[in-house]
Amino acid sequence: MSQKSRVLFLCVANAARSQMAEALLRHTDPEGYEVCSAGPQPSEVDPHARLALEQLGVSTEGLYSKPLESFDGQAFDYVITLCDKSAFECSTLPGAGEYIAWDFEDPATSQQANAYTHCLQQIHERIKLFVLVKSKAHAPLQMLAPVTLFKCLADDTRARMTQLIAQEGELCVCELTAALQESQPKVSRHLAQLRSSGLLQDRRAGQWVYYRLHPHLPAWVRQTLAQVLTADDPQLAEDRLRLHSMRDRPDRAVLCG
Known part of the structure; x- marks a missing residue:
């Protein structure tokens, strides 16, 4: 059995973008990754983000907003930020093997129609690319x-x-x-x-x-x-x-x- 890589997605409120990423990576490659998400200022999971995931057929079971401190002392192969603010605030997080900074517009403040669906699609494409690149990078x-x-x-x-x-x-x-x-x-x-x-x-x-x-x-x-x-x-x-x-x-x- 191959070892799962540990991934931590971060966004300030851990309400929408990081929750989407957590659910999408778990859905895309459940055998390859152990996935978590958190935020320095956690709130609640955005119901619009939850609905967008469910409409795509992605399970939202177990999703909840978590403080970054709950992962103190834990090691992760990848720490991925979903917005510039979290990238700045969490750039020195201990226990990270590799930092990756992504930046997606916050659907909660976006003026775009179907903002949550659009954001979900963008994150989904990035997740699929991440899995493809990392699977090639980890040679037998x-x-x-x-x-x-x-x-x-x-x-x-x-x-x-x-x-x-x-x-x-x-x-x-x-x-x-x-x-x-x-x-x-x-x-x-x-x-x-x-x-x-x-x-x-x-x-x-x-x-x-x-x-x-x-x-x-x-x-x-x-x-x-x-x-x-x-x-x-x-x-x-x-x-x-x-x-x-x-x-x-x-x-x-x-x-x-």
Whole structure:
């Protein structure tokens, strides 16, 4: 089973455009994406937006306006803004692998006839293009280029966490935060990049997320990482010492909540 990419759509009120995008991407590729939406000033889902979706045959089940803070500490492969204001206000959101800025006219203030239907059609076309481009960009793991691996590991934080995960088998964000002595948003952001590249796979258990090497990595990648681990890197030894000195690792109730 392939790993779903996580997408967060943002618009100021999380009332119309981001709700449309959330429903449309979930409708277009439910197997490829885990989709959420939010806004820095959430209100209520616009009933006209809901009606436009239903007329297109897109389910509106589960749609509700959510504050951006409800996703604090979570990692997303893509954070997509739907208006210029949200792009400006959310340009430094932690935990994002890639930022994408879209801008669609607010149908609630538009003077255009059938503004909601027109906006929905525009977003739908962009969603379909996004899915097409990203599906091509994510080549099968067996075709993973060496430059992709080395680009990922060229960053000190990503190299350290990859070695630590390869050594330990599976780690959660709180363990990596303690071992690397880095902030949770920074760790989450780098984990999202490693997962997007295909190096890591995550699994969810309740409120926690655990990361491991992707089980279908090409043999040459596994061999390369295995050779790296034989180098007895003193930095890795220090990271492992902090990891194994971490208190309350089994339940992780405090740091992983």
